[in-house]
Amino acid sequence: MILGRAFEDMCAQMYYRGKMFGFVHLYNGQEAVSTGFIKLLKQQDSVVSTYRDHVHALSKGVPARAVMSELFGKTTGCCRGQGGSMHMFSREHNLLGGFAFIGEGIPVATGAAFTSKYKREVLKEADCDHVTLAFFGDGTCNNGQFFECLNMAALWKLPIVFVVENNLWAIGMSHLRATSDPQIYKKGPAFGMPGIHVDGMDVLKVREVAKDAIGRARRGEGPTLVECETYRFRGHSLADPDELRDPAEKAHYAARDPITALKKYLIENSLASEADLKAIDKKIDEVVEDAVEFADESPVPSQSQLLENVFADPKGFGIGPDGRYRCEDPKFTEGTAHV
Amino acid sequence: MAATFHGVGATVAALSSSSSSSSPSNSFGSKKLLSSPSRSFSVRKRASFTMVRSEGSMNFDLNSKGRRAQQLIANAVATKADSSPASSSSKPGHELLLFEALREGLEEEMERDPRVCVMGEDVGHYGGSYKVTKGLATKFGDLRVLDTPIAENSFTGMGIGAAMTGLRPVVEGMNMGFLLLAFNQISNNCGMLHYTSGGQFTIPIVIRGPGGVGRQLGAEHSQRLESYFQSIPGIQMVACSTPYNAKGLMKAAIRSENPVILFEHVLLYNLKERIPDEDYICNLEEAEMVRPGEHVTILTYSRMRYHVMQAAKTLVNKGYDPEVIDIRSLKPFDLYTIGNSVKKTHRVLIVEECMRTGGIGASLIAAITENFNDYLDAPIMCLSSQDVPTPYAGTLEEWTVVQPAQIVAAVEQLCQ
Numbered sequence: 001m002i003l004g005r006a007f008e009d010m011c012a013q014m015y016y017r018g019k020m021f022g023f024v025h026l027y028n029g030q031e032a033v034s035t036g037f038i039k040l041l042k043q044q045d046s047v048v049s050t051y052r053d054h055v056h057a058l059s060k061g062v063p064a065r066a067v068m069s070e071l072f073g074k075t076t077g078c079c080r081g082q083g084g085s086m087h088m089f090s091r092e093h094n095l096l097g098g099f100a101f102i103g104e105g106i107p108v109a110t111g112a113a114f115t116s117k118y119k120r121e122v123l124k125e126a127d128c129d130h131v132t133l134a135f136f137g138d139g140t141c142n143n144g145q146f147f148e149c150l151n152m153a154a155l156w157k158l159p160i161v162f163v164v165e166n167n168l169w170a171i172g173m174s175h176l177r178a179t180s181d182p183q184i185y186k187k188g189p190a191f192g193m194p195g196i197h198v199d200g201m202d203v204l205k206v207r208e209v210a211k212d213a214i215g216r217a218r219r220g221e222g223p224t225l226v227e228c229e230t231y232r233f234r235g236h237s238l239a240d241p242d243e244l245r246d247p248a249e250k251a252h253y254a255a256r257d258p259i260t261a262l263k264k265y266l267i268e269n270s271l272a273s274e275a276d277l278k279a280i281d282k283k284i285d286e287v288v289e290d291a292v293e294f295a296d297e298s299p300v301p302s303q304s305q306l307l308e309n310v311f312a313d314p315k316g317f318g319i320g321p322d323g324r325y326r327c328e329d330p331k332f333t334e335g336t337a338h339v
Numbered sequence: 340m341a342a343t344f345h346g347v348g349a350t351v352a353a354l355s356s357s358s359s360s361s362s363p364s365n366s367f368g369s370k371k372l373l374s375s376p377s378r379s380f381s382v383r384k385r386a387s388f389t390m391v392r393s394e395g396s397m398n399f400d401l402n403s404k405g406r407r408a409q410q411l412i413a414n415a416v417a418t419k420a421d422s423s424p425a426s427s428s429s430k431p432g433h434e435l436l437l438f439e440a441l442r443e444g445l446e447e448e449m450e451r452d453p454r455v456c457v458m459g460e461d462v463g464h465y466g467g468s469y470k471v472t473k474g475l476a477t478k479f480g481d482l483r484v485l486d487t488p489i490a491e492n493s494f495t496g497m498g499i500g501a502a503m504t505g506l507r508p509v510v511e512g513m514n515m516g517f518l519l520l521a522f523n524q525i526s527n528n529c530g531m532l533h534y535t536s537g538g539q540f541t542i543p544i545v546i547r548g549p550g551g552v553g554r555q556l557g558a559e560h561s562q563r564l565e566s567y568f569q570s571i572p573g574i575q576m577v578a579c580s581t582p583y584n585a586k587g588l589m590k591a592a593i594r595s596e597n598p599v600i601l602f603e604h605v606l607l608y609n610l611k612e613r614i615p616d617e618d619y620i621c622n623l624e625e626a627e628m629v630r631p632g633e634h635v636t637i638l639t640y641s642r643m644r645y646h647v648m649q650a651a652k653t654l655v656n657k658g659y660d661p662e663v664i665d666i667r668s669l670k671p672f673d674l675y676t677i678g679n680s681v682k683k684t685h686r687v688l689i690v691e692e693c694m695r696t697g698g699i700g701a702s703l704i705a706a707i708t709e710n711f712n713d714y715l716d717a718p719i720m721c722l723s724s725q726d727v728p729t730p731y732a733g734t735l736e737e738w739t740v741v742q743p744a745q746i747v748a749a750v751e752q753l754c755q
Contacts, residue, residue: 111500318671
């Protein structure tokens with residue numbers, strides 16, 4: 001959680017210094033959800049996120065260096081600089097994205113869960129119990145893809161957990177103004193799956209709920225809908241002036257900062273000392289500084305990278321007038337060909 | 340309007356009657372000239388699959404002028420209807436309908452690779468609304484041939500997620516028009532995800548379904564989505580038109596690591612042809628030479644191929660020698676086959692079923708003008724459907740789509 005917070009704060013700094021551009025959506029305040037869920041996963045389990053995906057990536061194990069480089073648009077980024085803030089992917093860590101349109105990732109997550117079931121039942125990999133987590137927000141819960149996937153996941157008992165990060169705001173649209181029945185967790189049973197509400201600012205409570213839900217999925221008992229009540233301390237994105245939210249509401253949730261809460265818990269229960277916690281803070285600062293340095297020093301993509309990765313099989317660019325496949329043209333590897 | 344394709348029955352009748360007239364292809368004494376060793380295998384290097392081209396079902400009454408044209412073509416890139424495809428192999432081949440050819444291709448790939456699966460509405464127990472997946476659920480199970488709820492955007496996205504995690508799904512749109520609901524997933528994830536992930540995830544998905552103007556199906560069931568999808572980067576689009584290339588393209592699409600959209604046509608499912616017994620695929624990026632000629636290049640695809648061939652009969656009787664190419668690969672275009680033809684005939688007519696505005700023809704004109712402008716003796720002509728929602732009334736529907744008489748008139752105008 002500390003890594004997530006420090007990283008996102010650094011992102012804000014870097015953004016205002018002109019090191020990264022575009023839409024950057026920070027996760028400050030929601031760390032308990034990411035940590036509470038993702039730290040229970042194995043490497044082969046999959047995570048699907050939204051545009052607010054930096055911390056999901058970090059929790060899943062993507063190195064801070066790779067994420068920072070990606071944000072700086074450098075070729076050493078986890079997606080070679082081609083994805084950016086909203087498209088974090090990692091094959092190694094089974095992070096299936098990073099999606100810019102809301103709701104877009106939920107079917108993809110459903111597909112990953114389908115693959116898990118398929119591997120077990122069709123390909124007879126009997127021990128395949130991979131679970132998929134789909135993270136998305138309150139705004140997404142009014143979107144068709146959400147409901148369609150709840151239906152399919154329950155229908156086929158897919159090993160997936162739908163995690164709603166309800167931070168009450170979809171940019172400037174309050175959840176209460178957008179939703180006829182704001183209690184999202186109640187929509188689970190309508191589709192035949194348990195719907196659970198949890199305090200998303202308390203990492204230990206989230207973890208308890210997550211254990212249950214992930215356990216259910218792993219045992220083949222089907223999906224769960226978990227609604228985490230949480231809050232983002234910053235605006236929707238770094239471009240959002242955040243004028244609509246009531247300062248009293250912000251203060252209320254700031255008092256429930258998950259990191260402060262956990263620190264307090266650890267100290268009170270003698271699980272860690274002040275010195276231990278300070279050491280963690282310091283270590284994380286070093287990690288984040290190192291990530292920034294690495295990203296700064298990394299090279300920007302050269303033009304030769306432009307046409308790579310458009311197709312897995314570059315024959316898809318077709319046959320040129322001279323009879324050769326266009327990808328055999330040297331201009332392709334130079335990135336100067338026109339496609 | 341005698342031979343327009345308004346019904347499935349009419350289609351079969353028209354084709355089977357004309358194919359019987361050309362099957363004694365030994366009426367062409369010049370057949371020998373076409374039998375050069377490189378006949379079946381194009382100049383380009385191929386993969387290790389057996390590629391047997393066949394034009395078995397193509398039908399033309401070539402008069403003496405036609406034969407002369409044949410004699411000029413000593414080394415055609417593709418074969419003509421000189422023999423059934425089986426003549427170059429020891430097995431007799433087997434006859435089937437286009438939808439059966441699609442099924443055969445799909446079934447063979449499913450047997451070959453257990454990761455290949457099917458998803459779509461009514462593909463399982465119902466066997467597919469056009470019977471392309473009939474029997475497959477019984478054979479492979481309900482999970483491998485998955486009946487989905489009616490949620491195109493979500494089950495297409497599910498197919499994409501499955502493809503990213505190791506499966507090879509074939510997603511069926513019951514009618515291509517329904518895939519408009521899946522445009523989000525097709526454009527953003529299918530097309531772009533390989534790139535935005537820096538090449539980490541591949542999407543070896545096939546999206547297929549019937550489209551095109553049918554027989555009074557109404558505006559929404561008569562759409563041509565190839566024009567809407569063509570701008571999406573990262574996808575390939577192919578259109579099948581014969582049982583031979585239907586099976587070949589289906590197999591190639593499934594084996595491809597790229598996302599491929601396979602366009603079938605509602606009126607072509609009952610075409611019959613004899614296809615080889617042995618394994619073959621059709622190259623996804625190549626066009627198909629249907630009828631070599633000298634005077635004009637006619638570029639077409641899918642159902643319009645048959646209108647063109649109908650017109651070709653009339654044209655040949657009038658003394659013209661059209662070269663007909665089924666472009667097959669709608670994205671990317673096979674500029675080699677097309678270019679060679681343009682360089683030979685210097686006149687181009689495009690016949691398509693897309694709307695006039697922003698259709699495949701529009702892109703094709705741009706591509707040809709960009710690459711082969713110097714070889715053109717006349718402006719490129721393009722016959723497309725009218726920019727009109729397809730009307731229900733039969734007479735009106737006929738007038739929205741290009742008919743053989745218009746093709747004949749266009750060629751006459753082009754060759755003035």
